[in-house]
Amino acid sequence: MKNRVNYIDNLRWITVSLLVLYHTAMAYNTWGEANYIFFEEVKPIASVVSFISPWFMPLMFLLAGVASSYSLKKRGYGAFLRERLVRLGIPLLLGILVLTPILSYVADVTHNGYTGGFFSHYGIFFTRFTDLTGYDGGFTMAHLWFLAVLILISILSVGILRLGRLCAPHGGETPGNGSGQNERDRNGNRTKVILGILLSVLAVATFDVRFGGKPLILYLCVYLLGYYIFSDTEFVDRLSRFKWIFVLAFLAFSITNVTLFIYVGGYETLNTICNYAAFVTAIPALISLGHDHLDFKNRLTAFNAKISYTFYIMHFPVVVLCQYVLWLMGAEIIVGFLLTVVISYPLTYGLCFIVDVVKRYVNNKPAESK
Numbered sequence: 466m467k468n469r470v471n472y473i474d475n476l477r478w479i480t481v482s483l484l485v486l487y488h489t490a491m492a493y494n495t496w497g498e499a500n501y502i503f504f505e506e507v508k509p510i511a512s513v514v515s516f517i518s519p520w521f522m523p524l525m526f527l528l529a530g531v532a533s534s535y536s537l538k539k540r541g542y543g544a545f546l547r548e549r550l551v552r553l554g555i556p557l558l559l560g561i562l563v564l565t566p567i568l569s570y571v572a573d574v575t576h577n578g579y580t581g582g583f584f585s586h587y588g589i590f591f592t593r594f595t596d597l598t599g600y601d602g603g604f605t606m607a608h609l610w611f612l613a614v615l616i617l618i619s620i621l622s623v624g625i626l627r628l629g630r631l632c633a634p635h636g637g638e639t640p641g642n643g644s645g646q647n648e649r650d651r652n653g654n655r656t657k658v659i660l661g662i663l664l665s666v667l668a669v670a671t672f673d674v675r676f677g678g679k680p681l682i683l684y685l686c687v688y689l690l691g692y693y694i695f696s697d698t699e700f701v702d703r704l705s706r707f708k709w710i711f712v713l714a715f716l717a718f719s720i721t722n723v724t725l726f727i728y729v730g731g732y733e734t735l736n737t738i739c740n741y742a743a744f745v746t747a748i749p750a751l752i753s754l755g756h757d758h759l760d761f762k763n764r765l766t767a768f769n770a771k772i773s774y775t776f777y778i779m780h781f782p783v784v785v786l787c788q789y790v791l792w793l794m795g796a797e798i799i800v801g802f803l804l805t806v807v808i809s810y811p812l813t814y815g816l817c818f819i820v821d822v823v824k825r826y827v828n829n830k831p832a833e834s835k
Contacts, residue, residue, distance in 0.1 A: 474770035475759040499600040501572040520747035530691025557612040565607040573602025711750035718742040772817040
């Protein structure tokens with residue numbers, strides 16, 4: 466169990482770290498999205514977004530589902546929900562008050578020519594409710610929507626788990642011996658297979674079904690797949706035997722998807738099929754790679770795992786501010802892209818380190834005062 470958590474944690478922080486590259490590239494997209502700052506269409510850079518988009522958020526929710534299977538065993542329903550609300554809810558509220566106004570301000574300056582100060586823009590941020598992207602300078606949760614949706618899915622999943630009485634992802638709730646236990650194991654395995662198939666089909670079917678601009682049903686399905694199916698060590702062991710088949714299929718569908726969407730166009734049906742297939746094959750491919758090659762822990766990976774949520778929260782304002790400053794300096798396209806990536810990674814890590822030090826100080830202070 467400990468080793469499984471190691472590779473799940475490593476997959477999480479590696480996936481999160483890709484978002485610096487992803488959100489930097491969004492400023493050069495070719496499909497007309499305003500973003501918080503936009504320069505011009507650059508197809509090779511936009512290809513980064515197109516390659517990552519089909520799978521990285523579903524993978525994040527699936528990994529959260531796997532982690533929740535261990536957390537629920539340790540804490541129980543009530544403590545699990547309290548931990549989710551504190552760990553995700555407080556950063557969400559602080560981020561909306563401090564971080565996302567930065568993104569909205571930059572968007573208003575670069576898109577609309579806003580000339581006021583940053584703090585005076587707060588009045589616009591908290592009163593202009595339009596499409597909630599913040600691209601027009603209005604209110605937005607920006608990338609922090611992930612935290613809000615994860616809270617919602619955590620609550621829904623607990624209700625589903627209680628209703629289904631399938632608290633343990635490995636079968637029956639009570640260990641036993643003899644033929645009775647074997648029968649319960651077989652029934653549990655059959656139930657998991659059926660459940661896995663149903664969740665997988667529903668996830669694919671709702672890939673483009675959106676509420677508030679997000680495929681919430683898809684995210685709930687992959688979260689539950691993580692909880693029930695991908696937390697099963699034996700299942701992932703068997704899955705990893707076909708690792709290279711999944712990897713090759715994932716690369717083939719992803720490259721075709723990027724080529725059709727960015728460079729060719731006019732093949733919408735085939736493009737959609739490749740987009741779906743990239744999502745379907747990416748999950749087992751990346752989980753299998755993690756299982757076989759990321760099942761370790763050292764000081765660096767432990768720190769990265771610990772700050773993964775903080776990194777997620779901090780990276781986007783850092784990226785956009787870097788791009789904004791470079792824009793003011795008149796940096797060229799390629800230079801601006803490369804400098805943003807090079808600067809944003811260490812700067813985000815530095816902020817995460819500071820936040821970690823402050824959190825450890827706050828957590829240890831009551832104990833020291835006693």
